[in-house]
Amino acid sequence: MKQSILFTKTRKEIGNDEVSLNASLLIRGGFIDKLTAGVYTYLPLGLRVINKIQNIIREEMDKIGGQEILMPALTPKEVWEKTKRWNNFDALFKLSNIEGKEYALGATHEEIVTPLLKKYIFSYKDLPKYIYQIQTKFRNEARAKSGLLRGREFLMKDLYSFHADAADLDKYYEIVKLAYFNIFKRLKLDKITYLTLSSGGAFSKYSHEFQTLAKNGEDTIYLCEKCKIAYNKEVIDEITQCEGCKLGKDKFKELKAIETGNIFKLGTRFSADFGFKYKDKNDKEQEIIMGCYGIGPSRIMGTIVEVFNDNKGIIWPESIAPFLVHLILISKDNALAKKAEKLYDDLTKIGIQILYDDRDETAGTKLNDSDLIGIPFRLILSEKTAKTDSIEVKKRDSQKVEMIKIKKIGDYLKKAL
């Protein structure tokens, strides 16, 4: 894409009510715009990032048998009353239609997916089933000052699993854990993301969170560095030693972190309310056992910005960068502009995702914008580099500068990416 066509520009002023680092960098770089507290527009660069995050999650869900659906945001009061959550669920947005019928805006979808699956599952032969969606959710948060980390409107992937018995849930639960580790690996967050025990529910002592270390994180975790398991502050009083290696909890390290995922054994919490049962091999009615597994693409995007940045801007991991290469022309010379244009066309043709800064701006503006936007590879074509038929290549996360012959740059990038 040519930067002269892109409608967004980097911004210096972002409004003084935006206090979070992630939103500040994302707004300044032209990735998102803030409409109102906790509510953001995804601009072209930001939409490319969030779509890549969603696709990584989608691929990993598909690999573990997930079937994708899309449930609505307008959810009727009745289903929330069935589970006694209409008045008890934290932060439901409520509204009425023209006939006075009440809805909640979907903040989670157990109330929708459970009766939905009840329409299709009758027998042990229909089990297990794994259903997921990636969808816009809404929460009436009192505090919405953390940018993409805690929005009033945000993107969420939720996977729900339906099982004939607890043993089958336990088995799948471990499979989802591995899928989540794969997701964090592809997002380059694996080395700072820890499986964390947190408070459970009626059906399990603990649930599991995935906590990503970040100095601005809202959560406090206690990490057993020996076996790499962490404990959320909310459960730390209940334990004396690591559940895995038995290390005393006084040896744990207290750290700030962002909850980037959570997985939960629901048991019959929702299936019971909806009378959702199946017939086993002996034609006997049995209760359906459920699990749920969440991960928020928008929170992931915010987290990545919180952890991958420097004082100049964002440093995107390659897997989710809006473009992989930022080609910058530093010259007013027409012949050189044509050379840059041809290079842009050639690299596009061999499938390299490239943003080409063809704007009539100073070198300083272009370089500052490039650092702020944070594309992994920066290519500079200038009169100086052209003298040796070369292009200057620098990775965003490195200080090293290389000169590569223009005719070899395609091969160089294909190898590097």
Add this chain to the structure above:
Amino acid sequence: MKQSILFTKTRKEIGNDEVSLNASLLIRGGFIDKLTAGVYTYLPLGLRVINKIQNIIREEMDKIGGQEILMPALTPKEVWEKTKRWNNFDALFKLSNIEGKEYALGATHEEIVTPLLKKYIFSYKDLPKYIYQIQTKFRNEARAKSGLLRGREFLMKDLYSFHADAADLDKYYEIVKLAYFNIFKRLKLDKITYLTLSSGGAFSKYSHEFQTLAKNGEDTIYLCEKCKIAYNKEVIDEITQCEGCKLGKDKFKELKAIETGNIFKLGTRFSADFGFKYKDKNDKEQEIIMGCYGIGPSRIMGTIVEVFNDNKGIIWPESIAPFLVHLILISKDNALAKKAEKLYDDLTKIGIQILYDDRDETAGTKLNDSDLIGIPFRLILSEKTAKTDSIEVKKRDSQKVEMIKIKKIGDYLKKAL
């Protein structure tokens, strides 16, 4: 995909409050589920269809320079007050947050996109710009009985264009018209979709709708068959003859149709309210001229079902069918099941989108389900066809049955699709 794994099943009972043909067929086929009036879940088959429709629209928007963004559903009261539509816009869903701040759920996005672009456009050099999104919208409809044709929650693509003057808008408006005709062509609706003059606004005598003929359509149009232009009932009293060929309006044909798209010259209707101006070449402030262009992927999906069906079920056009081939095994024989499995694998490997009915069901059930689901090519492998190493091929929209050798079926399908 194997049908034994797909969690949905075809349904006979769909609830007697569902009166529309499109929703009935889509619910029975397992494409959508009705959560409450005007609010539907997209199930795996339906999600594949709606995603294909969205991708066709997206590709055509990208071709005419559209830059994709994603605006929020929670939109603050202030922006609607600025345009005096908080109390005047038909069917806004309104709600409040925990602090008493009021929002409307996005029913259209002029109020969001206009101040957004104002943050980035300052000079004639920044114009024109074309911005679009494909997004979930909400309307507090009194009547929501037309399935996907008129939902309370629905998908909408809206494109907004920003111009330096009316002439530039006029030029782009014609480009969008052509893009819309391309979309309808790819959806196989072009032969029954007519550009239709309907009531305009402050800035143009008429706006344009795209009306698709359908006996259950809500709209009445008057078609000049000579030049293929139609007139919406709401403007028919204002004219005496065709604007194009001057044919008298008594010769027009009265028809029922569904409004599947509309394009509208907004002029300064919204830019004025937001004080959105730019500086021209002489550094003089000028008003921004806007256009807007809508098309609803969910309504398109409903329309296609309304017009492409028979008494057995849906007949999907290839461009948006959930799968292109429906392979059906009719046999309890293990050797034949293995042969079908291999065929499924082989066809999948060469990139053919295939649904394989490997279920333990009767031939009658499988064939009825296949007709209801409406995949373009049906392949039957049975003991009878296996005797000649063949497979029976039938297109959903034809009565003709062909026998093709199993080893040639890949080539046959690649040629046919």
